[in-house]
Amino acid sequence: MNFPIAQRIADLRPSDIRLMTKECERVGGINLGQGLGDLPTPPLVRDGAIKAILEGQNTYTPSEGVSPLRLAIAEKLKRDNGLDVDPDKEIVISSGTTGAFAATLTALLNPGDGILLLEPYYGYHLNTILLNGLEPQFLTLTPPEFSLDEAALNAAVRPNTRAMVLCTPSNPSGKMSSAEELAIVERVAERHNLLIISDEIYEYITYDGRQHISPASVGRLRERTVSIMGFSKTFSITGWRLGYAVADAALATAINLVNDLLYVCAPSPLQYGAAAGLQAPPEYFQSLRNEYQRKRDIICAGLHEAGLTPLVPQGAYYVLASIAHLGFADAKTAALILLAQTGVASVPGSSFYQSSSGEGLIRFCFAKDDATLHEAVKRLSKFRV
Numbered sequence: 265m266n267f268p269i270a271q272r273i274a275d276l277r278p279s280d281i282r283l284m285t286k287e288c289e290r291v292g293g294i295n296l297g298q299g300l301g302d303l304p305t306p307p308l309v310r311d312g313a314i315k316a317i318l319e320g321q322n323t324y325t326p327s328e329g330v331s332p333l334r335l336a337i338a339e340k341l342k343r344d345n346g347l348d349v350d351p352d353k354e355i356v357i358s359s360g361t362t363g364a365f366a367a368t369l370t371a372l373l374n375p376g377d378g379i380l381l382l383e384p385y386y387g388y389h390l391n392t393i394l395l396n397g398l399e400p401q402f403l404t405l406t407p408p409e410f411s412l413d414e415a416a417l418n419a420a421v422r423p424n425t426r427a428m429v430l431c432t433p434s435n436p437s438g439k440m441s442s443a444e445e446l447a448i449v450e451r452v453a454e455r456h457n458l459l460i461i462s463d464e465i466y467e468y469i470t471y472d473g474r475q476h477i478s479p480a481s482v483g484r485l486r487e488r489t490v491s492i493m494g495f496s497k498t499f500s501i502t503g504w505r506l507g508y509a510v511a512d513a514a515l516a517t518a519i520n521l522v523n524d525l526l527y528v529c530a531p532s533p534l535q536y537g538a539a540a541g542l543q544a545p546p547e548y549f550q551s552l553r554n555e556y557q558r559k560r561d562i563i564c565a566g567l568h569e570a571g572l573t574p575l576v577p578q579g580a581y582y583v584l585a586s587i588a589h590l591g592f593a594d595a596k597t598a599a600l601i602l603l604a605q606t607g608v609a610s611v612p613g614s615s616f617y618q619s620s621s622g623e624g625l626i627r628f629c630f631a632k633d634d635a636t637l638h639e640a641v642k643r644l645s646k647f648r649v
């Protein structure tokens with residue numbers, strides 16, 4: 265039967281991540297394209313979930329999540345993000361950060377609304393925007409600084425723009441929003457009455473002593489910001505599908521309504537594992553930073569040696585490398601040639617841009633074990649244009 269798929273699916277923009285993964289598998293290469301998170305899950309988190317299963321926490325939970333996790337998150341928000349939040353009314357536990365993002369768009373925006381996306385962007389953000397019938401509106405940030413300019417941001421706002429997505433630290437650029445940039449966001453958002461949706465999944469993966477700043481903690485941004493956070497990267501549990509949204513009570517109620525319809529609730533025993541993880545001592549979070557910073561330095565040194573120019577990330581676990589000087593037709597050609605020559609898979613920068621600015625970039629993920637990273641660096645050193 266030839267049954268047509270929905271237009272909203274046909275409109276999606278598939279990224280080249282899956283293509284590169286397939287090609288990498290075909291040639292038996294090392295996949296630095298996709299980010300799965302390869303560090304071990306802390307025993308505290310793992311054992312918290314196992315204990316919950318053994319104690320019979322295996323049924324549906326309230327759609328907003330179990331109370332011990334919401335309480336632990338409220339404490340964490342106060343301690344690490346400078347946010348005072350009501351655990352009963354302002355936190356919604358969801359199925360992954362991606363789930364919280366999707367529920368937020370559906371709950372708070374209408375089809376046809378414009379939503380600003382800073383490029384380079386995370387592909388899931390764009391496709392979830394399209395799936396919700398929203399109009400993505402792009403503002404290109406320029407490497408190597410990827411700084412936000414107030415005049416450019418004001419100019420990017422159109423009559424139907426209702427919201428703006430922030431991602432700090434950013435996937436794919438690693439850029440962290442500075443206090444000055446968030447002050448710009450506050451001014452522009454107030455001027456145009458925009459909702460801010462802030463993806464902070466990499467908040468604990470920051471380098472060179474930099475401090476993550478939660479947009480909601482800046483000035484009056486709290487009332488118009490939905491903070492989207494999670495555990496996938498912090499505890500290396502990408503497969504657990506746990507995340508949460510933090511917002512003003514009225515917004516959180518709407519988000520939770522959609523959350524209930526989409527997922528019913530997040531996986532019950534895993535919520536207890538995450539609650540246990542939030543009690544981890546500060547040393548855990550410091551060692552996470554140190555570990556990824558070491559990996560970042562290994563890959564950046566290797567990229568330099570291969571004649572690619574790494575744009576050293578401030579946070580998250582990806583690095584964009586500039587290939588503009590190498591004369592390839594486009595980023596996809598460059599990534600495929602690099603894979604064929606060295607057996608190392610990356611992702612073409614075009615996957616993160618609407619404009620042609622991504623054609624001079626490729627992205628590598630360094631959330632890999634050390635042996636894999638060292639082997640990748642060895643192979644990259646053989647790259648010849």
Ligand code: PLP
Nearest residue numbers: 360361362386435465494496507
């Ligand atoms: N947000 C960003 C910016 C990401 O890079 C990723 C994963 O790569 C996610 C969200 C996914 O988070 P989760 O596993 O909590 O859905």
